[in-house]
Amino acid sequence: MDKLEFDEPINIFVSKNETYTHKAFLYAKTKASKLKYYNLKDADTGYFTIDTITTTQPLCTELISFLNFNFDNYDECFMWFTKFFTSYIIYTGEDDINKFEINNLYSFSSVKKLFEKYFEEIKNDSKRGQKLLSEFVDYIFNLNSIEEIKDFTTKIRFYIYYNSHAKKLDRFINNYFSIPQGFSFRTISDIKGSTETSLIDFFKSNPDYDIEPNYSSSNENIFGILYITLFQFVLNNKYLIKKCKNCGKYFITDNPRVNYCNNLFKGSQTCKDIGNQIAQRIKQENEKVYGKYRKIYAKKAMLVKRNPDIEVYKTDYENWKKEAKQFMDAIRNEKKTYKEFDKWLDNN
Numbered sequence: 433m434d435k436l437e438f439d440e441p442i443n444i445f446v447s448k449n450e451t452y453t454h455k456a457f458l459y460a461k462t463k464a465s466k467l468k469y470y471n472l473k474d475a476d477t478g479y480f481t482i483d484t485i486t487t488t489q490p491l492c493t494e495l496i497s498f499l500n501f502n503f504d505n506y507d508e509c510f511m512w513f514t515k516f517f518t519s520y521i522i523y524t525g526e527d528d529i530n531k532f533e534i535n536n537l538y539s540f541s542s543v544k545k546l547f548e549k550y551f552e553e554i555k556n557d558s559k560r561g562q563k564l565l566s567e568f569v570d571y572i573f574n575l576n577s578i579e580e581i582k583d584f585t586t587k588i589r590f591y592i593y594y595n596s597h598a599k600k601l602d603r604f605i606n607n608y609f610s611i612p613q614g615f616s617f618r619t620i621s622d623i624k625g626s627t628e629t630s631l632i633d634f635f636k637s638n639p640d641y642d643i644e645p646n647y648s649s650s651n652e653n654i655f656g657i658l659y660i661t662l663f664q665f666v667l668n669n670k671y672l673i674k675k676c677k678n679c680g681k682y683f684i685t686d687n688p689r690v691n692y693c694n695n696l697f698k699g700s701q702t703c704k705d706i707g708n709q710i711a712q713r714i715k716q717e718n719e720k721v722y723g724k725y726r727k728i729y730a731k732k733a734m735l736v737k738r739n740p741d742i743e744v745y746k747t748d749y750e751n752w753k754k755e756a757k758q759f760m761d762a763i764r765n766e767k768k769t770y771k772e773f774d775k776w777l778d779n780n
Contacts, residue, residue: 492665492684495658497674500568500681503558506551513554514545516654519686561604561655565662568593568601569682572666580632586666588635591617591643596628604655616663617643678703718770722739724777725756752780 503509525655528546547554554759570576571593572586581589594601594616623634635641665671671686676693683693692707732749739745759776762768 492661492671492673495565495569495661495665496682496684498558498658499562499569501558501562503555503562508552509555509558510544510547512558513727514543516657528710557604561658564601564604565655566682568597569662571674572662574762575673575675580636583639584635586669587617587643590663590666591619591633592628592635596631601659605659618646619643676703678706714770721770721774721777724774725760728777729753729756755780 454466483663498512501508503512504729528549562749571578571581572589574581574589584592623631625631645663665673665774671684673682674691675682675689676686679693679695679697681693682694684697690704692703694702694704697703697706732745732752736749737747755776759768759773763770763773
């Protein structure tokens with residue numbers, strides 16, 4: 433991820449004086465509670481301990497990690513399980529979860545044994561949640577370049593997608609906890625329609641219409657935590673989530689022109705290094721095509737100048753010049769490429 437300054441980090445660890453057991457803590461539904469989770473920390477002695485250190489995390493980085501995890505990979509799935517250990521009370525039930533308490537040491541084998549018991553269920557639910565949240569993120573930041581929503585703000589896109597896909601999202605966001613209408617955007621007055629198409633039509637016909645954030649509850653379920661961090665990230669409205677054009681993973685940036693992440697891809701090379709190499713090669717190829725265009729342009733202009741009485745030369749030159757200008761304008765607007773322009777030049 434790019435090194436960015438995040439103005440509104442979210443506190444997602446419990447404080448040192450936390451004395452609840454997992455079960456008691458997770459069932460406490462106080463509206464005043466902040467986003468929290470217990471981190472099952474390696475105690476460097478071959479044992480795990482439940483970490484209760486208060487700290488802050490850059491906004492939305494846990495969501496990015498979740499979207500990029502490979503939950504089919506046993507080790508990666510186990511890593512995620514230990515990070516959001518208490519969220520899995522919905523899988524383990526009282527008998528298993530009550531064996532673990534704060535400030536005790538637990539052997540790696542006992543934690544791994546618990547994970548193995550519920551691995552398939554955790555993996556499958558994580559993959560479903562990952563798919564739902566990735567589709568949500570793709571829509572909010574228009575990573576699929578949907579023409580109809582390109583002029584909307586991320587808040588408006590959030591509102592449209594959540595309200596038109598609430599049923600399938602809420603199963604993972606709530607997961608036996610309650611955030612009714614919590615951490616969502618609400619309208620100042622009534623909006624007609626609830627489908628994606630009708631909401632898009634509404635906001636297109638009301639370009640000055642605004643929405644406002646609504647906070648009304650808390651949630652300690654992992655998918656709820658990820659959803660709320662996404663909400664806060666959109667509300668912050670200073671950064672973007674993008675997909676790397678090299679490795680395909682999600683990353684955060686404050687520059688809309690950046691298309692490559694800082695993750696290591698091959699050896700000591702990052703995706704950004706490879707992206708710079710690709711950009712340089714494309715630039716050289718584009719300059720070559722542009723040079724071809726200028727040469728053809730000059731030849732046609734010279735042909736007209738030397739043969740002012742031949743009308744067909746002038747007509748051909750004017751038509752060609754007009755089409756070439758349209759092609760160049762399309763390239764500047766990223767609707768066409770120099771590669772396509774090169775083919776057009778060869779055919780014309």
